Amino acid sequence: MKRDELAEHFVELNFMPQDACRWLAPSELRTLGAQTLSQIFGSYADKRELQKVFDSNLITIPAHGEELAEGEPLWFDYTADVGDGFEATYTVAALLAQDELSVEGLGELLPRGRMLVLGGDEVYPRANTKAYEDRTVGPYRAAMPWATPQPLMLALPGNHDWYDGLTAFLRLFTQDRMIGGWRTEQKRSYFTVQLPHRWWLVGLDSQLDSYFDDPQLRYFESTLTANLQPGDSVIVCAATPAWLKSSSGEPDAFNGLEWFERNFVTSRKVPGGLDPEPTGAQVRLWLSGDKHHYMRFAEKLQPGEAPDVARQMVTCGLGGAYLDTTHELAEELQLLPAESRNWREGDDEVAFVQQPVTYPSMEQSRAWVNRLALPWRPEWLVRRNPGVFTVFALTHFLIFLFLLLIFWQGIQAKNNGRIIDAYISARPPTLLRFIGGLLAVVLLAFVICLLPKLRGRPPLLSVKAMVLASSQLVTGCACFVGFGLLPADTFGPLAAWLTFFIVIVAVSVIGGVIGAFFLGIWIVVYMSKGLTAWAMMGQAIEEGKGFLRLRLDPDGSLTIYPIVTEKLVRDYEISDKMVLTSSGRFTKIPVPAEPVPTPRLIEQPFRVLPTPRT
Structure with missing residues (x-):
């Protein structure tokens, strides 16, 4: 049965499978108004200030009681912009849930990650409890109702999660709930994860690109900055890829992230002192969603330097929402241009260069935007909205x-x-x-x-x-x-x-x-x-969904596998078995009536070496 037929069994499934959002339809254009209101009133209803009463937990992977075998790498996953149409969200979740993932053109099976990071916008179009249940929890529970061991799920709020002031987000992700076979552990809307081999993963909540609140900064001071040692490497997950705006007429776009790196990663305050001390640590990888495409920028190196030593900035928002363009972005980014208010005399002019492989490709992106205006195409504005x-x-x-x-x-x-x-x-x-x-x-x-x-x-x-x-x-x-x-x-x-x-x-x-x-x-x-964005959101392209699978090796090197599938699971049956939900109810789940598609690599896996140890 198709999604609309499946939706008729919502009582048995305990959620309503949803169609993809039609972003230019009148019913969805109200989201633009909701976004404006959330930005206006966000500072008045900023629940981050209240989170200081929550536990300040440092998360470790592997979890306490679990160990990696000698020489065993740590696998974990990253995706963002999930919780839109059922077929797209379920397909991504089903691929993430497989014990071992087969990828076209890759001569190895990729083990399921011990941790899944959701990089923002966990539901569309507006956050509330029912929307999370129908668009996120339901599909992920159906894709993996149980697992042994249970992988960890961490979530970072994006602008759509903020539309209700973060109420539903905190209720879902910070109260030790189970989401299918995934467990949650974070206590706030931001997190620090200590990984093996002197790597750290940080999730920042910038609340609609406004600022970092004081409780959040104190949290990172205690869980991250105080523990950094020379040679440590950091992965920073941000809700938006601010680096993309830094070379497009917004010289201050990257200031917030640069300020965090400067004051909480590469240096720290000295009690009683005026000048900060260097930590010897470095951000080696920046990850973000928000833009629903895959694009990578690598640090511009000096001649003769190996590509693996370059820091990387990756946008991968392929978790479920409509596909976005790639052809109008800058080829080179100056993250801290001289026009920036954060620029100081003596700062290095660090540049990041766009890598040749994107998803969708530049050629596809240029061709696809025009389909919104072509009445004979199924992506025409009126047909999709x-x-x-x-x-x-x-x-x-x-x-x-x-x-x-x-x-x-x-x-x-x-x-x-x-x-x-x-x-x-x-x-x-x-x-x-x-x-x-x-x-x-x-x-x-x-x-x-x-x-x-x-x-x-x-x-x-x-x-x-x-x-x-x-x-x-x-x-x-x-x-x-x-x-x-x-x-x-x-x-x-x-x-x-x-x-x-x-x-x-x-x-x-x-x-x-x-x-x-x-x-x-x-x-x-x-x-x-x-x-x-209107030219693509109006088409609501559901195909072309994916995620990143990351492997952290004992030598400290990090390998990233960018994965995508152009096909979605669109035919389902309802299982005879009942599963226990996180709310304590037994329910049935939809299962594929056709094979889950085999994904492919967007580009060949690339490595990020750890921070040099001096």
Whole structure:
């Protein structure tokens, strides 16, 4: 059975399998408003300040009572942006859950990770208890209802987790609950994990890119900074890849992460002293999601240096949400440019270079963005977001009534005719003069809106908004004139009111289709001016999901395997066996009626060597 059929058994499953979010549908556009409100009120409802009453636990892997055999590597996983459509989320979870994962082109089986790090946005579109249960807990419980030993699950909140002030996130991930076969251990919305072979993993909660709260900083001082030794290596997980903005007109974008590295990793305060002391440790790997693609930046090295010594910055947000673009990002990043407020005299100008393999590829990314505006494609705006047609149909219905009222009052009222008769019996020159005059007035209004640009100020209305408004107004005017030019007896002996009803329905349908078509073109044309994400979120591409599997070897080297699958599990059955949920209830689970797809590598595994020990 398919997902929609599976959803009919939600009582047996104890969750409702969800369709992928249709981000440009009217019902989901409310999320944009929720995001704005969460940013406005986030500082007033910042639950991080309250977390100081929670335990301040340092997590260790392997857990107490577990040991690695001599020479055995530690495996763990990273994914982000999960909890969207059921098929995508379940497929990723099913691959993560396999005892041994077979990967195309790889001559070895990859053991399941002892730890799974969720790097942000654990649910879409808005965080609440039911959404987590339906979009995250349910699919992960179905993919691995039990496991021995139980791998650890850690979660970092992203902007979507913050939409309810972090209430549901803290209830799910910080109270020692089981999520299927995964156990949770963290006590706060951030964490420090001590790994073998002098590696550390840190999860930062920057609360909608605002700041690091004092309880969080004190937590990292005690669990991380105080324990660092010369030669230690650190992995930092951030909710957003701030480094991507640092070379695109935002020189301060990386300041927060750079400040954390400078003050909590590479140096620490000395009690009673003014100057910090160096720790000898270094951030060797930065991980993030938020952008739903795979992209890697490696530190620019001097000639002759081995690639393994380069620090790495990896974005991998392929855990479930729509696929994003890769072709408009900078080829080289200056993380701390001279324009940055954090820059100090003597700071090194560290550069990171984009690596050639991305997912989706640059060529795919360029080609895919245009599909939103192509009506013959299944990814067309209206096909993927049906509510868009309804909005534009209603918009053009209202535009038609507005034009009709102005036309009747300004042109035909002197004849004391009825409004419907005035329109149906209007002569072509009268209609054309009316529309020409109206468009001239609108054009004059747009010119007035642009006048401030002559003085170097922003226009009263953005050019983008004027272009979109013009496309809809011209469409509405064309429909008004086009149907007004039809002969009065076009629909035979029908009464005038019935003829008018047919006309207004036709205007709504045609206007809805053409209006949505122009919206798709507008998004694609202006995607380089802040609408790039819209061009992809409107398509809601579910395929192309994956994660990182990491191997930490006894010699201290870290190997990263970037994994993706273009196929999803879309056919299911309901198991006969009952499983016990974390809430103490027994439930059934969906199981694949087809083989779980075999994933492939996005690029060949790459190594990160530990911090040099001097």
